[in-house]
Amino acid sequence: MGSSFDGRLSILEFHVLVALASGALYGYAITEAVEEESGGTLTPRAGSLYRVIARLMAWGFVGEVDPPGSEDQHPGLPRRWYALTPRGRSLLSEESRRLARAVALADAKLRPGRP
Amino acid sequence: MRSFFALLAWLFPRPFRERFGAELVERAVADVEHARREGFPSGFLELVATSTDLIRAAVMERIRPTRILGSHRQHEDEGLGMMTREWLRELHQAGRTLARSPGFLLAAVGTLALALGVNAGIFSVVDAVLVRPLPFDEPDRLVTIAASAPGSDLPEEFGVSAEFLIQYREEADQLDGVALFNAFTATLRYRDRTERVLMSWPSRSLFEVLGVQPELGRLPTPEDGDGVVVLSHAAWVGWFGGDPGVLGQSPFVIDGPRTVIGVMPPEFSFPSSGPLLWVPREEFDAEGIQPGRFGLSLVGRMAPGADHESLARQLGALARRLPERFGGSPRYAALIEQHVPVVRSLEEEMLGPVAGALWVLMGAVLVVFVIACTNVANLFSVRASARGRELAVRRVLGAGRARLVRSLMSEAAVVSVLAGALSLGLAAVVLPIFLRMAPDTLPRLAEVHLSGTTLIFTAAATACAALLCGLVPAVGASKVRLGRLRDGGRGSTPGRHWRRDGLVIAQTALALVLLIGSGLLVRSFAELRSVDPGYDTEDIFTFQFAPEQSHLQDGPSWARFHMGFLERLEALPGVRSAGIVENVPLDEGLRGVRWNTEETVSDPDAAKTVQVTFTGGDYFGTMGIEVLLGRALDERDLVNHGNVVVSQTTADLLWPGLNPIGRRLQSADVEGWHTVVGVVEDVLQYSFRDEPEPMIYLPLAGPTPDAWALPSPGYVVATREAATIAPRIRELVHEVAPEAPMYRTYTMAGLADASMARLSFTMLTLGMAAGLALLLGAIGLYGVLSYVVAQRSQEIGVRMALGARAGQVRRMVVGQGTRVVTLGVIPGLVAAALATRALGSLLFGVGTVDVATFVGTTLAMLLVGVVASYLPARRASSVDPVRSMRAT
DSSP states (O other): OOOOOOSOOOHHHHHHHHHHHTSOEEHHHHHHHHHHHTTTSOOOOHHHHHHHHHHHHHTTSEEEEOOOTTOOOOSSSOOOEEEEOHHHHHHHHHHHHHHHHHHHHHHHHHSTTOO | OHHHHHHHHTTSOHHHHHHHHHHHHHHHHHHHHHHHTTOHHHHHHHHHHHHHHHHHHHHHHHHSOOOOTTOTTGGGGOTTOHHHHHHHHHHHHHHHHHHTOHHHHHHHHHHHHHHHHHHHHHHHHHIIIIISOOSSSSGGGEEEEEEEOTTSSSOSSBOBOHHHHHHHHHHOTTEEEEEEEOOEEEEEEETTEEEEEEEEOOBTTHHHHHTOOOSEEOOOOGGGTTOEEEEOHHHHHHHHTTOGGGTTOOOEETTEEOEEEEEOOTTOOSSTTOOSEEOOBOOOOSTTOOTTOOOBEEEEEEOTTOOHHHHHHHHHHHHHTHHHHHOOOHHHHHHHHHOEEEEEEHHHHHHHHHHHHHHHHHHHHHHHHHHHHHHHHHHHHHHHHHTHHHHHHHHHTTOOHHHHHHHHHHHHHHHHHHHHHHHHHHHHHHHHHHHHHSOTTSTTGGGOSOOHHHHHHHHHHHHHHHHHHHHHHHHHHHSOOTHHHHTTTOOOOGGGHHHHHHHHHHHHHHHHHHHHHHHHHHHHHHHHHTOOOSSOOSSEEEEEEOOOOTTOOSHHHHHHHHHHHHHHHHHSTTEEEEEEESSOTTTSOOEEEEEEEGGGTTOGGGOEEEEEEEEEESHHHHHTOOEEEEOOOOTHHHHSTTEEEEEHHHHHHHSTTSOOTTOEEEETTEEEEEEEEEEEOOOOSSOTTSOOOOEEEEETTOSSTTSOOOSSOEEEEEETTTTTOHHHHHHHHHHHOTTOOEEEEEEHHHHHHHHTHHHHHHHHHHHHHHHHHHHHHHHHHHHHHHHHHHHTHHHHHHHHHTTOOHHHHHHHHHHHHHHHHHHHHHHHHHHHHHHGGGGGGGOOSSOSSOHHHHHHHHHHHHHHHHHHHHHHHHHHHTOOHHHHHHTO
């Protein structure tokens, strides 16, 4: 059945979307981007990562795309490339705005000198 | 490895596997390859972690499958999922099938549980001791610093002196901090309890360098001077009942009261010998330094970005400038020219001595695990061929190949999971026993337990076992030959013999490696046992006590007290003789002091370092230390100060080729001139592996009446009742000093055992692993031959009907078994020759390729092969030709 999207993204799901925001990537590159952008706090291993990709595809936020140009010249299996769908992009920007508001609120409350 | 992950990918539901399987495997392989480049444990750990992640993801995916758009099989994946339901049905069915053959179930589960259990046990130790980072801040940046001076007369490696510490602290920008540390035993008294305990006198900055914080109270500050003490968690609990009010208390430490300012957390222990408390000392002052007093141990924190080589270069350059700043003798200046700093990671320093032994044990139990899996795979294989007819029927009735594989895999899964669960129970029982056996010197022993990591490891090992034991026979057996239906279900399967033989060959080779390894350790142990340490280890009891009485003030009063006690001790029934020594061999270390003889006194650089201790009563007689020349110290020397006894090595060192009796010597650290009255045989003070150190024995009363007091020496008692005499001596101690408890009570035999604990522990554990491997290997061979005999009973019947004698048939079967074992011996010997190098420092008096051990264990292995083949051979020769042919 695969639970339908309930309006919440897990941290890993969010970071995978962020990783794809700047363009299509293949599996390993997604992990690297996630690791780097999360400051090393997220290091998804194969099983976990592909379940997240599968879920994001099932929700329609991520889709498979053709390899960009002559990029795919590496030996071994052909790489599969993933990119944000328009729906995924709008979800990500919505989620980022929500997080930004949350951060601003937290900052304001933590600032010294307030009652 | 790729096929291993491909197998794991099969655990995922089909739609997921079809879409992502190849990528998953590719990625998993890449991750493990990447980690493997960093060396053995990381690759292995990444393998475990990646497998666990795959299994976890597969299980999650089965419980909550993702509906992947465009998948044409969506409809099959509703609810728990069709696949899952099928698997559950299979597992249920497998359970029922297995329950019908309890013998098989017991053998398979028992074998795997044993192997998984020992793996879980050893893994918990390896994980706690070696894999988890040291409990310090950024432990990778911590190093120990020592010195070497190739070409000088100093030891290969030695501690630095104070001016090095000052120079390093002030000038080395590659160091963020550097601190002095040591460990020694001294008096701790709190209320009515007095003991000599292990403590450390480190630089005040030690805690800061290590990056640790107390669990209670605070760390020392410069204002504290040296009147404060930091307790270990163990001291806080053991001596102060874990009372938070301990801060501000002032127990008597070393030589006076010191105020408790902090308690360290339980996992903190430094150095690794585990001191009970730390007395922070004032930092050295550059004023008044006497250069060249070597022997200090340093720990430093490297600056970010520094590495061992660049640090060593900088420290070397800094040391060159020492004579210019601190002066010193020409000999010192020459030494500095030869000086090369020794920088080593703290982890290597702390764990290095045990790491080798532990990795050997981990390797050994993994080998046992592989053998156990092979055995169970073999059992399944035999069982699958025996069920060939049933499987063929199922195939004809329309069961797909995948279905058959699944059915056989399910049985392996049920067996493995049962074994995995049982093994954890086993490990929970065995681990505490194992830890009690382990040597006290094993660092971080207290941290060992069945942790979450161990559970994950066991789960992953269980999954591997299920795959190995299930898939190999299942894939083979699913190639069902439908012809089996036609020929009545009989017939031999010659094509598959090579696989079963291959399994036995592999088992033999692996078992032989472990056998040879433990054989070498057993021989080392025997060699070490036969070393003559210079004293007796049987029938000697030792103890200490520390009386607190106001009339005990100076050397003579203490000496009189001890001699009086010694008389009462010797009067105890069953005591042959008794003596006193400052540091009992194998229990405590000695102090090295530089001595000049009368002949060399004008040249301070000619002084030689010799260890000193002092004795009273009949020490040499009690310990069985032979007096080679002159006489032992006796009561005369309590009054006539200035007589000493030297060991043979000392005599050779100070007066080579001369008679030392009557010669005199002097030291800056011990008052007055000393005259040699006797020479005794050398003793091994630290361990049976060492060469004897030169030693000088001073009389109990000290070199002059007011030179020193010895409040708490070691007593040695020669008695046949060494193991049981302690309570009677305790009564006697209570009579003369009701305030003083008796402590450090040992038998010399016990101390000798403890000094060999690392070897005996590794030997026993490896021996058990080897025994287990041998047993499993023998069972494997027996199983294979039994099966072959059963398969060939018809052919054997024909041979016997044609006149073959029972003896010939037995020889044929035994010959077949022995051939397979012999084939296994050859790769086993080669692998052993390579693998025994890992034993390295554990061995004593025997090389890594010891011909006698190699030949002996090989013969033993062949013998076991013959015995394991003989039982099936007897069964074969008792085949009744008529019955076996009629059964056609």
